[in-house]
Amino acid sequence: MGRVGNRRMSVDRLVEQPSGRGLVAIPLALIVVITVVDIRSPTDVHLGPLLVIAPTLTASLAGPGLTALVGALAVAAQVVIASLHGGLGTTNHIAQIIALVVLSALVVFVCHVRERRARELARARSVAETAQRVLLRPPPRRIGPLRVAWLYLAAEDDTQIGGDLFAVSRAAGASTRVIIGDVRGKGLAAIGEASVVLGAFREGAHRYATLPELTAALEVSVCRDLDEVADTEHDPGEHFITALVLDIPDDDARVEMINCGHPPPLLLRGHRVSVLHAQHPVPPLGMCELPASSHRTDPFSFESGDFLLLYTDGVIEARSPDGAFYPLAERVAAFPASSPDVLLRHIHDDLVRHIGDQPGDDAAFLVVERTAAHHLHLPHLPVDGRHRPGSDGPPPPAPR
Secondary structure, three states, rough: OEEEEEEHHHHHOOOOOOHHHHHHHHHHHHHHHHHHHHHOOOOOOOHHHHHHHHHHHHHHHOOHHHHHHHHHHHHHHHHHHHHHHOOOOHHHHHHHHHHHHHHHHHHHHHHHHHHHHHHHHHHHHHHHHHHHHHOOOOOOOOEEEEEEEEEEOOOOOOOOOOOEEOOOOEEOEEEEEEEEEEEEEOOOHHHHHHHHHHHHHHOOEEEEEEEEHHHHHHHHHHHHHHHOOOOOOOOOOOOOOOEEEEEEOOOOEEEEEEEEEEOEEEEOOOOEEEEEOOOOOOEEEEEOOOOHHHHHOOEEEEOOOOEEEEEEEHHOOOOOOOEEOOOHHHHHHHOOOOOOOHHHHHHHHHHHHHHHOOOOEEEEEEEEEEHHHHOOOOOOOOOOOOOOOHHOOOOOOOOO
């Protein structure tokens, strides 16, 4: 899914659309038609003022240069009409020519301002998207016994940037560390805050032996460095990052999880979906409230053929036109999960159908599958606070 994820990154929206210059034939034809009809009409019928339509329409199809050319042709056509209908010296024709010149100049000016703003916005987006691509380095598609796929959907707004983050890294032992998170806010400041978390995670993933130690180090790093990157001037509210941190051993089905105020992940086992609620949740990173000793893990069983679906709140908060939230856990149960790529493709298509467009907020997905090459026959561990597969049978399917 890395390839699909790359295609979905919002930088792809910076690709220029096909030029509308070929459509400029329409305003040119309007100039000819209006001129011919006005010349053939009685002298008391004045269609010349309609020529202002030509440069106005051109401004929506082309740049200021071509708009100015069409405006000049419209003025020339008005001069021709005046010459054949009483002469250029009449008060009415002089007023029409002056009005057309002024209006055409205003249209060209507005078109110039629009084009300049579009170039500036494109440059800002390009820089920000490049920074985000560097920050969100695509995880490897295969790491140890795991297959990984990811998808990032950028919101449809002017910034095209958000604070959703994820990373996958090998630990010092035979295990994989995973993080997914969401920075409060958007814009360049959100990228700065995400960089603090990802930098601390990539540095600590192979340094700290246990997940509580790693999460505590993330908290210390965020509390120390967040003020330097947070935009407290324009956004004086609280700055924090929700995060979900996992430790997935290569040869053990027992996965450890620490949830720092993030939406719970989903465990897919066949067509059964379990919500992995945290029994020992901790506050989001950056709240600086709990000591390191208070971080406790929530273990669950992750066996061969299982899928883990991690996501940000932009997914479950996506609304349909009638205001209904996207029921991720309910929908995922019906999707085939032959591979992480296939699963994400189904989720993306269904999410877009649900909301009728791209999300209004950034949304990120990370799917991790344990492959059959490392099949494990170990006792089941609790997957949420209400269900214990080892004692109660298989987890119930999500409601449909």
